Amino acid sequence: MERGTRHSGLRALRRERRWLAWPLVVLLSGCGATQMKVETVIPPPLVTRIPAVVGVHVPLAFSTAVQREERDGSEYLIDVGQAQADGFLRLMNAMFTRVVPVDSVAAGATTDPEIRGVFEPQLVELSFVTPRDTGTLVYAVSLKYRINAYTPSGQPVDSWTFTGYGAHPGSQIPGQGTELLRKAAALAMRDAGAKIAVEFREQAIVRGLIDESAPLRPVEVQPPP
Numbered sequence: 001m002e003r004g005t006r007h008s009g010l011r012a013l014r015r016e017r018r019w020l021a022w023p024l025v026v027l028l029s030g031c032g033a034t035q036m037k038v039e040t041v042i043p044p045p046l047v048t049r050i051p052a053v054v055g056v057h058v059p060l061a062f063s064t065a066v067q068r069e070e071r072d073g074s075e076y077l078i079d080v081g082q083a084q085a086d087g088f089l090r091l092m093n094a095m096f097t098r099v100v101p102v103d104s105v106a107a108g109a110t111t112d113p114e115i116r117g118v119f120e121p122q123l124v125e126l127s128f129v130t131p132r133d134t135g136t137l138v139y140a141v142s143l144k145y146r147i148n149a150y151t152p153s154g155q156p157v158d159s160w161t162f163t164g165y166g167a168h169p170g171s172q173i174p175g176q177g178t179e180l181l182r183k184a185a186a187l188a189m190r191d192a193g194a195k196i197a198v199e200f201r202e203q204a205i206v207r208g209l210i211d212e213s214a215p216l217r218p219v220e221v222q223p224p225p
Contacts (some may be wrong), residue, residue: 106154136168164192
C-alpha cells in the first residue's frame with residue numbers, strides 16, 4: 001500500500017492519537033457467567049476534516065461481530081459489533097465534509113450525486129492472549145481491520161488493512177483477569193481508532209477523492225454521551 005510523503009502533516013496528526021478512542025463493549029462468559037461493559041471516557045479530540053462527501057456501508061457482519069472462544073474450560077464471548085460500528089461512523093463523520101450511509105457498496109451513485117466514493121469496514125480478526133497462554137503477567141488483545149474503497153457505482157478501488165493492539169499488565173490477585181482483559185481490549189480499540197485518524201488521509205484509498213493541496217480544517221469531535 002502506497003503511503004504519502006507529507007511527514008509534517010503526519011507528525012502533527014500523531015500528536016492527536018492520545019486523545020482518540022472508540023467505545024468498546026466486551027461481554028465475557030465462562031464459569032460464573034461474568035458480564036461487563038466498557039466505555040472509554042475521553043475529552044473532545046481534534047482531527048482534520050477531508051473536503052469530500054463519501055458513502056459508508058456498514059455490513060451486518062461488522063455491526064454484530066461476536067468472538068466466541070473456549071479456553072481452559074471457560075467460554076469467552078467478546079461482543080464488539082455495535083461499538084466498532086458506532087466508532088467507525090463517528091470517525092468518518094469527523095473526517096469528511098459529509099458522510100452518507102448507504103445500503104450497499106453499489107448504492108452510492110443512486111443515493112446521493114455528491115458521493116465521490118464508498119467505504120466499507122470489515123473486522124478481519126480478533127485475537128487475545130492471557131497470562132496462562134504466554135506464561136507472563138500480560139493480557140493482550142489485537143483487532144485487525146480492513147477498510148475497502150469503492151467507486152459510487154460499486155467498483156472496487158483499493159483497501160487498507162491495519163491492526164489495533166492493546167496490552168495490560170497482569171496481577172497476582174485472584175479474580176482480576178476479566179477486568180485486565182477488558183482494559184487490554186479497550187486499548188486495542190483505541191489504537192485502531194487512532195490509526196484511522198492519523199493515517200487514513202495518507203492511504204491510497206483516499207487519493208482521488210481529494211486534491212493533495214486541498215486545505216484541512218481542524219474540527220472538534222464530541223465524545224458520545
